[in-house]
Structure formats: C-alpha cells, structure tokens
Amino acid sequence: MSSYGARIVIAASNAARRLGQGLDSLGKSMEVVKYADKLVPSTRFVAVDGVSPTVSPLAAFVAPNASVIGDVTLGPNTSVWYGATIRGDVHRVSIGENTSVGDRAVIHVAKIQGDFPSIIGKNVIIGPGAIVHAATLEDGCVIGPMAQVLDGSIVEKGAIVGPGSVVTPGTIVRSGEYWLGSPARMVRATTPEEMRVASEDSANTLALALMHAIECDKGLEQIHEDRAVYEDSIYRDPDYWQPNAKVSERESGDVLGMGSPGLIFDSALTNPVEGLKLRNKRQTAAEKK
Template identity: 65%
Template sequence: MVRKVGQSLDGLGSSMEVCKYKDRLVPSTRFVAVDGVTPTVDPLTAFVAPSASVIGDVTLGKNSSVWYGATVRGDVHKVSIGENTCVGDRAVIHVAKIQGDFPSVIGDNVTIGPGAIVHAATLKNSVVVGANAQVLDGSVVEQNSIIAAGAVVTPGTTVGEGQYWSGSPAKMVRKVSAEELASSAENTVETLELARMHHFETSKDHEQIQKDEEAYEDAMTRDPEYWQPDPNAKEEGDVLGQGSPGLIFDTVLTNPEEGLKLKQQRKAA
C-alpha cells in the first residue's frame, strides 16, 4: 500500500512538471560507433582509459594506449594508430573532411603528449609530439622526429626525418640527438608497463575493489608478528583451509589421556 501511494505521488508530481526530466544512467563513452562503424581495437591493446573516447572508424594497434580524457575521433574519416603508441591525457586526434580529405595516420612507437592535437595529419614511426603541441591538416612528420611542447606545425607542412621542430609556427631547430632517440625508446617501454598496470586496476569489479580494501586495512592494522596461514601451503590434515588442527581437538578437557601423554613427554624432555 505504501509503495502504491508513493508511486501515485511521484506520478502526480511528474504530471505537474513544465519541463520533463528523467534520470538516466550515462553509458560509457569509451567506444562509440558512428554510422554503424565501430572502433577496431586489437585484443592485445595495452590500455584505453575509462574516461577516454574512441569514436567511429578508428584502428588501435597492439600494445598501444589511450590515456585519461583523450579523444580519438574518426567520425568523418578514418584514424589509424599503430603498435606501441601512446596517446596522452586529454590529447585529441581528429580528421578532416570539410577543408580537405585527410585521415590521421599514426605509426608505431609514437608518443603523443598530454593535451596535444593531431588533426588530419600523418605521424611516421617513433615520432614524439610534445605536450600541448599541434600537428595540423595535411602535415607529415617523418620518423624519428620530435615536435617540441607547445609547437604548432601548420597545415601542409612536412617535417623531415630525424628533425627537431619548435615554435609557433614551428620551424626546424636542429637534428634529433642519439640520446633523445634512446630516451624516446625507453619511454615507450616504460609507458607500456604503466599502461598494463592501469589496465589491470581499472578492469576490477566492485567485489575485487572491496577485497583489495579489506586486505589493505588488514595489512595496516594487523600485528606483523601475528601468525597467518599460508594459503599456498598444503598441510596434512588441513581443515577448511585453516591448517592442521593439532591439539585443538585433542585437549585434556575432551581427551584426558592426552594430558597423561603430554606429562610423559615433558618428563622425557
């Protein structure tokens, strides 16, 4: 009766609303189809953050990662991302259709920094795009090149192989050093390891998270000297995973003869 009265009152209030409003659960926008085309993500992709958006005709290669708040949008053209490539936090990768028919093609071992924009451009293998840099329509960045943080590569520009560009508009400053190439390769490996860790943590359900919290609280409050049964140990006579009962059930209270045996053992010792 109470439930029916509540439903009636809720219906009455809803009918009196000028602007209808209905609470909805917001679905994840991690992977979104456009015109029936869904992103193609390699099963071995390292990590796509829960708050990232991969939209439309996008191909994401093995061991690549798309970090928190990033957007990869292939709605009016395609986006292709190779292997071992990192799309940093809040970075944007988009394509062009109105001012030119350009996809975004990104090779292997590419690092796109946080807040960077790659708009309808091509990045060859082992390219580094710094934080908040922009590579715009029709531009091509050849392999082993670096675009400095905050630089703007204007539309239609070609960055030669192994060059370091900086400024707005970006210009060639010098050649990329061997140390910078080695650092870039090392950063790719470190990012892959970090991406796998984030993937493991963000894939947990609420039950796993609760178990982690309980284990953490237990580890923080339990005396380190307190004995813990080894879950991997196989003891003879184990009872319900709690170990061998030993003398728990053979006390002198329940079995007086055990008390006599214990006294004889002590005398012999």
C-alpha cells in the first residue's frame, strides 16, 4: 500500500473513532436514569459440550451469582445460594426435591480417579462452604458448614456430617449416625431433636428462598417503586391520608398515574375532616413540648 493510501486509512479510522466517541457522549447525555447491571443472571446456567442444566420450573431459588454448569438436574423447591457452584462438566449431578445448597458450597463430579456422579436426594441440607465431590447424599441428611464429602462416599438417610469434617473417599456414613473430625469418624447416634431441627431448617430455608427469588427477579422499575413506597411509609404521618392497596385504575379512579381526584393534595381544604385531625394532633404535640 502506498503512503498516500495508508494516510487515507489512518484518517478514516480516526474519523470513525471520533464519531463513535461522539455518539457515546450523546447517548450518555440523553440517559434519564443511570443504571449499572452488577449481576448477569444469564451466567447462572452454563452448557458444557452442548449439555445444559435441567432446572425444575418449581425450583425455589438459584442466586444470581451462583453457577450451575453442565449436566445438572435441580428438582422442585431446590435452592442454590449465593456464590455456590454446581459443576456437572465431566459427569452428572442430580439434586432432589426441597434440597438446599448453601452459600459458596461446591458440588462436583469425578472422571479421572474414578467414575462417580454426585447424587443428592430429597430434603438434604448442604451447609455454607461445604464440598460434595463425586459423592451420594441420601434423603434427609445434613452436611455441616465447611464439611467435605469426597469421591465415592455415601451419606445415608438421616445421617449428619458435622461442621468442618472430612469424609474420606469411599466412606459410608450409616443412617442415623453423627460423624465428626478430619478424617471424620462416627461419634454418636443422631438425636430426635437434631432431626426435628433439620426438618424445621429445611422448611425455613424454603420459605426464605422464595422471598429471595421474588426480590432478585425484580426489575429496575419495581425497585424504584418499592423505594418510593418505603420512603412514603417513613415520612407520611399515620393520621394523614394513606394510599389504598394497589387496585385497578378504574376502581381507584386514578388519573394519569397521579392518584384519585381530591386525594392528590389531601389537606384541610380538600378534606376538612382529615385536616382537622392533623391540626389537633400537631397542637397536642406542641403542648407536650
């Protein structure tokens, strides 16, 4: 390319760059509400080799910053909490109904040192920071915070692995046993009180998961509306006119989103009874001072 042609290309490139920067500045100046999307919910579910996670439509909650990867099945009422990772990249992971995977917990599989999936039953509680690596957890068992259950191990129905314990590869934790330590050993039988608390924790976690799911699914418009309602509840005098529960525009008499006529400016002039109550209250407060 001649030097003349090179100068033309450089000049065109510079002009295009300046045009792009100008359009970007114009777009910024036209923004009404500046909003940065800090979480990308689409990265919660990632396919591996064309295999995508299968998530029940009745799943309770998968946190926006959790990762569910590859050949993973989540049953109804399951919850996967903040920062948790479930990797079905070299084998499969199956998680049953009403099971919770705590914050920052990791569930993985194995292919090199043994061909093991991770199979997790119903009503299982996996504590924060726990690791389940290519193991089987039967119905109703509890894995404590920061505990590890390693390759080929089986935790049978209703067993408990205590916090920080390490269940070594190939170990079987029998039903109704409480294991503790590193490496973990059976220390005693589980108590009816522990099983009752585990059942209550499972139900409470489900209720909490549904609440988090509702909050995390809100869009920007709903967040602003919630904030407006919250601020209104702080600053509005309880003796002042209170907005009714949300009803249809026709039922409420709302006009252009500004409220019902006569209630927009609810004062002694537009509503003498309410205005008199408010004045009396202020007089009483002043006398007390």
